[in-house]
Amino acid sequence: NMSLIGINALKYGSAIKLYTTHEHWLICPMHVLWKFNREVCTKKSCLRCQIAGKRPPQLWRQTNLLESSLKHVDCFLSPSRFTMGKHLDGGLKVPIRHMPYFLPTPTAAANHPGSSRERPYFLFVGRLEEIKGLQNIIPVFQKQKKYDLLVAGDGEFRDALSAMAGDSPNIKFLGRLNQDELGALYESARAVIVPSICYETFGIIIIEAFARRTPVIVNNLGALPEVVEDSGGGFIYENAEQLEEAMNKLASDPDLRRKLGDNGHAAYTKYWNEEAHLEKYLDLIEELQMQRLATVAQPCV
Numbered sequence: 580n581m582s583l584i585g586i587n588a589l590k591y592g593s594a595i596k597l598y599t600t601h602e603h604w605l606i607c608p609m610h611v612l613w614k615f616n617r618e619v620c621t622k623k624s625c626l627r628c629q630i631a632g633k634r635p636p637q638l639w640r641q642t643n644l645l646e647s648s649l650k651h652v653d654c655f656l657s658p659s660r661f662t663m664g665k666h667l668d669g670g671l672k673v674p675i676r677h678m679p680y681f682l683p684t685p686t687a688a689a690n691h692p693g694s695s696r697e698r699p700y701f702l703f704v705g706r707l708e709e710i711k712g713l714q715n716i717i718p719v720f721q722k723q724k725k726y727d728l729l730v731a732g733d734g735e736f737r738d739a740l741s742a743m744a745g746d747s748p749n750i751k752f753l754g755r756l757n758q759d760e761l762g763a764l765y766e767s768a769r770a771v772i773v774p775s776i777c778y779e780t781f782g783i784i785i786i787e788a789f790a791r792r793t794p795v796i797v798n799n800l801g802a803l804p805e806v807v808e809d810s811g812g813g814f815i816y817e818n819a820e821q822l823e824e825a826m827n828k829l830a831s832d833p834d835l836r837r838k839l840g841d842n843g844h845a846a847y848t849k850y851w852n853e854e855a856h857l858e859k860y861l862d863l864i865e866e867l868q869m870q871r872l873a874t875v876a877q878p879c880v
Contacts, residue, residue, distance in 0.1 A: 606669030658781035659802035681856030700727035702768035707734030712774035765791035789843030812843025
C-alpha cells in the first residue's frame, strides 16, 4: 500500500520495479473513487471529497511529485482492463499491463454446517461495508423467501445490515470464516452474488467461486462484468428484477448451474490460477530485463 509507505519510496533501488494497482490511490486520494462517501466518482472534486471524508488534503498532488516518482517504475500492473482504463483516463502516462489476480488451486473443502442446508441458498462473501452493496440485495430475499441468503464476512456496516434484515428467517449472517470453511459454502451455493456498488479493481470473490465450480451473479459495475464476460461463468444484472431472474434460473435448472460453474472453472484454470499468473508475471520481468539490456547496449553517437 504505497499510501502508507510514501510515493517517494519508488525512486530507491535499481531492480526491476513493478507496481500493481490494487486500488485507485494513484488517481484518487480516497483510494476507491467513492465520492463523498455516497456514490462512484464520475467527476473529480478531490479537495471537497477529502474534507468530507475527514482526510487531510494531499496537497502534494498539486506538485510534480507523483509524475516524477512514477518514472522510476518499469511497469504498472492492472488486475482488470477496466482499472487500467481508469488509470489512463485519469491522466497517468505510464507503461501499464493487464495482469489479473490469481488463486492457488483450492484444497478439498472442509464441511460447514451452512453448506448442508435443505433449502437452496445464495452466498455473499466479503467485508460488510456500504460500498459492497449487500443492502441492495437484502430486500430481494425478503421478497423471495424460497431462497436463503448466507452472508460470510464482517465489518462496520454489519449492525445496520442486520437491522435491515430484521427477523427474516432466510437471511443468515455467518460472520468471518476461513478459506477452508468457505470452500464448502461455495460448492453448495446456487451462486455467489457480488453486488458491489463501487469500482472494484477486479473482484477476487468471483474467482474464489469459480475455483469451486460455482457460478456468480454480479452487479454491472467496475471490473465485475469483465470477469464474467471473460469466463461465461454467470450472470450480470443491473436491477433487482434482473437479479431475481438470474436467481430463479440457477435455482431451477441444475444443468445450467453446472454449465456456468464449469465455464468459470475452465477460465480460472486458464487465466487466474497460480501457475498461469506466475508464467505471465515472470515473462514480463524477462521482457523488461531485455529492454534494459538493449538500452544499455545502445552505442553512443
